[in-house]
Amino acid sequence: MDKSKIVQQDAFPLVQFQMQMQNKTSTESNPKRRQPSVILLGIDSMSRMNFRRTMPRTAEFVSQRGWFEMEGYNKVADNTLRNLLPILLGQTVEQYPRKCGQNEVECIEKFPWIWKDYKRAGYTIALAEDMADSGVLFTNNKNGYFPGLVDHSLHALLLRMEQAMKTYVRFGYNYCIGRRLTISYVYDFCQQIISRYMEESHQPTFGYFWSSTFTHDYNFGAASLDAKFDQYLQQFKAHNLFEHAIVILYSDHGARFGELLNLSDSFLEERLPMLHIYLPPWFRHKYPKYSQALYLNRNRLSSNFDLHNTLRHILQLNATLPTDLAPLVRCPSSQSLLHTLPRERSCEDACITEHWCTCKEFIAQSMNGEMFYISKMVVYHINRWMLVHRYNEFCQRIQLSDMESAEKKMLFEENSTETMHGDIAIYRLRFRTFPGSATFQATVRLNRELKKLDNFYVPDISRLNAYHNDSLCINDVIGKKFCVCYPNTTLDPFMSNWKELKLTTLPS
Missing domain, CATH: 3.10.450 (Nuclear Transport Factor 2; Chain: A,)
Structure with missing residues (x-):
């Protein structure tokens, strides 16, 4: 092929449906229990304050009925990875051995990722990030996410696209790959997952979709993302995502450096990332106590460990009391956000150390x-x-x-x-x-x-x-x-x- 004659290049993620085996024990004991899908939409370095400042259209979307904003959500560590691991693992970086042996993939596969629990419960697993070569998870595995760990991953395709197509850098990262925004590949992939598994097949799905390219190194880059993100949320709504799934729109932390840290409220800016949780209508009707607890928890102190417990709780909806969920080893006093948190909760209760705690004067x-x-x-x-x-x-x-x-x-x-x-x-x-x-x-x-x-x-x-x-x-x-x-x-x-x-x- 004469490359000089190529006018433009494009690429599209195509999701092929895979039937999942349901967990026999859970289905036999409660065959009529409906399982909600869970979709995590993450935006890097986004505080709840800067979210409203730079993404007003998206903020308006998540103010609709069924959404709950956790205004007291407080991060537990400094950077992205150290804040995501408590959510995805219920543990911290410090709990892992310094050496994984020669085969790091095998070592990391053994970690108790939350989607492993969902996989055992019969869920389809899909993961995607918009930074293929320097993303949050698994960048040492240049061939993609680990075989057998997930059902669908965008990682390998995005790597090949970055190698084969021209990239345009803005905000410090690959803003575009070919003729399209890098984040568009992530959310187009997400939309296909929604269409194939939730809309067409009613298959419970766990999806992790993370975006960094707009917001990681520029505090106001999200202003350029707002209209596009709102457009995708509207498309997801048209494909009935909000009828089938619990949707979590969240971040790892606020701005860690830059102009916002020169403001008087910089201490809160860095430590209070956004967290919005959506419960579908059928879930609110079937589990009114959980919906009421989430409503009460909006202004109470919570942390990453509580969000992890919430993800565990969704798989154990018969756990009507906080004591019904086995306590986390790393943070025994953490709770699910579907259980009412104590009104006078301390940072110590939420496993937030002194430096990150926003509660004290x-x-x-x-x-x-x-x-x-x-x-x-x-x-x-x-x-x-x-x-x-x-x-x-x-x-x-x-x-x-x-x-x-x-x-x-x-x-x-x-x-x-x-x-x-x-x-x-x-x-x-x-x-x-x-x-x-x-x-x-x-x-x-x-x-x-x-x-x-x-x-x-x-x-x-x-x-x-x-x-x-x-x-x-x-x-x-x-x-x-x-x-x-x-x-x-x-x-x-x-x-x-x-x-x-x-x-x-x-x-x-």
Whole structure:
């Protein structure tokens, strides 16, 4: 073929129907129970505030009857992967072994992905992301999602398309592949799944569809996505998605760097991602207590672990009490959002650590010597963390440059750990370092008697300004936050692979 004569190229995902075997035990014990499909529509780096600011048409769509916005939904970790794993696994990155062995695919296949439970229950499984070579999940498997794990995946096709067709970069990622938006392949794929399995065959389906190309690196990129996303939701409605499925529109976190973090509400912007849950009419009619619980939970504190429990609960709709669901090992106090959450719920109950918790009041502190001393201790811990992980071979040692703000936590609980031990004070610090002009935010527990930080966890420190060009010499998402490469240093192949579990090294 003479490629010089090619005028344009295009590609289309085609979904072939596959009949699923129903779970014999569940169907024999309750043959008339209707199983709702579950569709997760994820948009990267989208807070509930910025969602309403940049996507008004979509926000109007999800304000219709049947939708519930979880206004108290609070993230539990820093970046995308660390917030998605509690949803998809009910566990955290730290719970996995550092080494997966020679065959990483076999290792990751063994993880308890939530769709494995749905697969055993007779659901069809479909997964898609719009960043084939640097997406959230499974980027080390360049041939696509793992064989036997899912029924339909867009990953392999999207990879081949990026290799065979021209791409156009905008917002930092492949905005277009060929003549179409990259996200259009994801949602066209989603629409085919809806048509083949829900509309035509009434086959229960679990679908995970994730989009990053518009929103990951640009806080206002979603404004360009709004009309298109609303159009797809209207098409999904025409194909009866909202008659068959529980639909979850969610994000991993808000903006982690950029202009929005210079606003007064930046602390909330980063920590409160959007979460909207839709219950179809038949489900609301058959399970009114679950619908009522979701309504009551709109303004109560919830977390990623609660969303994971909700996905588990959908497969066990006879679990009418919170105690009917087996507790999560990682977060035993988490609950399904279809069960009423306690009105006075704490961050500890939701397994949200101090740095990410939005519930407590802080008051401004003077920029005195003590605040600078604490900030210097934080910088010391950062440098020590980089040394322990051997990134000091490629990254320069950082030093405190200046402080922007310091706040102290107000302690109201009479029986809290902090009030019981008067030598503990909790501070939230925002400071700059050099070289590299990095801006960080850290929450610390200061032991006043010992003059040291108590249980300080370096990976939880927030990096508030962009750092991609500073840290090209290493490939670890946590290390990149603190890394300023030595001049003329390139990515070392050993350092890019020494954490053999690639789930810990994916971009955020």
